Amino acid sequence: MLFRNNFAKRALQTTVALAALTGTAFGPAAAADQEPITIVINQSPWFAGFQAVVEKYEQETGNTVELDVNPFAGSLEKQRTAVRSDESPFDLVIMNAGFFTEFYTGGFLDPLNAIDPEFKLSKDIYTFDDSVCWDAKAVRITCETGELMSVPVNPNILILHYRSDLYQEHNLSVPKTWDELLENAKVLKSKNMYGISQRGQRGAFDVTYDVFPYIWAYGGGIIDQQEDGSYRISMNSPETRAGMEMYLKLAEEVGHPSTAGQTQTNVIQNMATGRAAHIDSVLAPGLFDNPDKSAVVGKVDYAAPPGTVEHGSATPLGHWLAGVPMNIPDANKKAALAFLTWFQTDAAQRAYAEAGSAPVSRAVLTSEMADTQEFRWMKALADALPNARLTFTIPEASQLLAVTELRFNQAIGEEMPLNEALNTAAAEIAKVLEDAGYKYQKLEDLN
Known part of the structure; x- marks a missing residue:
């Protein structure tokens, strides 16, 4: 080769x-x-x-x-x-x-x-x-x-990774909702361990990708195609704000102190080095069970991302x-x-x-491989895939992402208040859609 x-x-x-x-x-x-x-x-x-x-x-x-x-x-x-x-x-x-x-x-x-x-x-x-x-x-x-x-x-969908050994030690149940995850993360957070490590750094499709499970779980979104083919800009909807508030609550109460600077590599390494009790990340099971690269061999387990009672779990x-x-x-x-x-x-x-x-x-x-310890992640992936959804389906996706990557990162890094970041992004998304000739609906600004 x-x-x-x-x-x-x-x-x-x-x-x-x-x-x-x-x-x-x-x-x-x-x-x-x-x-x-x-x-x-x-x-x-x-x-x-x-x-x-x-x-x-x-x-x-x-x-x-x-x-x-x-x-x-x-x-x-x-x-x-x-x-x-x-x-x-x-x-x-x-x-x-x-x-x-x-x-x-x-x-x-x-x-x-x-x-x-x-x-x-x-x-x-x-x-x-x-x-x-x-x-x-x-x-x-x-x-x-x-x-x-x-x-x-x-x-390549997001899967919840958690420290199964610590779950067993503290008699915790695998979380089905973000609220349950927050409570578990509070129990596991310590001087040497983040309750959760989240990706927040701006990139090509980085922080936007990782916040989708939060905003979808609360009924939010970025742009939603409607029955007539037009688009509803849901970036600054109350539901999207609620999802981001949960993301920020986890970051502030149990997360990394510099979440806005965390890359995917940082997040995965935080788990591999025993510094994070949870991550919601793409799968890298070969890394976590490799004794040459991991301090948590056999201690990481997997589940579909949390959701809410109202909207369930969804992963991008x-x-x-x-x-x-x-x-x-x-x-x-x-x-x-x-x-x-x-x-x-x-x-x-x-x-x-x-x-x-x-x-x-x-x-x-769904084969016999999924029943083995080595391939225990397969069941989580099979559970999550039916609820996996496409994110952007228009050719202007890169222009939309240039907006969302910046504004989400600014909200996470406290460079801009959340409402202002979402309202600003919605206006910029509207400009992209208008310039491209799409019909769209824009919501009133969040107060």
Whole structure:
């Protein structure tokens, strides 16, 4: 495998013999003699698992895959440039849930059945709120009338991580609501431990992503599409404010003293080093059970994020989708499909989980693997996924996120009062929608 990484420049060429695939419908003939492909991808907690699966693909097929690895924002910019060039240097683009609509609406991806009419999404693979399909005529996400545009490569939803050993010691129950979590966090907070560690730093899709479970649990949102296709700006609704008040209450009473500066890496490390009793984060189970990287091996357990009695639990889809650019040679498109076909197999999905990353296969998440200590996180993921929701479904998502990332961060860092931050963001979102020609409804300012 060729491996390009902006963090550590190195290249590794693995030459392997073609090996037959057994136990799946995907045989060696479908994978053999494919063109080398390049995948542009982000550096993330689940990347190591994906890398391991790519290595397994190469070993089993003899095909070559190059990974172009970048920070989140850098990967997105490379994708945007690539699909608009004369010929993309990437044969698969790994798109995030916050931005994939931009690539669909722009017509930058080839429908997968246009490459191969026989290609299918496995019945065991989640569609993640139909985000794998796009109806270009209706301009909407739907698998009822839309074409298959992508294959999921990682679920990447927020899951509650908690110290199961401390729960047992203090006879605590897994929280179903944010109020219950707050009470548990108060019990576990100490001089050397935060009751909870929350991500609050501004980024490309950072703090906005992590506050969704709070604001949705209280009936809030950012923009909500209505029946007539118009949008209601709910950023400064009383419900969104209530969700943010709970986030801030946790941060102030039991959280990190500098929550506004906490990145995803900080949050995960706070749990791994024994400094946090709870985090609501994307899964990185391989890290927490690795004795070389974790001080809490076997002490972290998992559950669906808390909610409220009125609205239940909800988690944002921050999943990743693999799409094939229009502007690459046909042979490369077929080679990309060969990899995606293999990636969907039960064997590949199990190997993905064994490498420490979450699979996108329902069959694997509900298999006998979930009953083991090593894969105890699978049940939490399977419980949370039915309530996972798409966040932004318009191509102007990056403009909306530029607003929300700043204003949420300012509210958390006390640079701006909460009401003012939400009202300011709502006005700025209205400007984005107005400039793009959308019909929308704006609420009265919060007092």
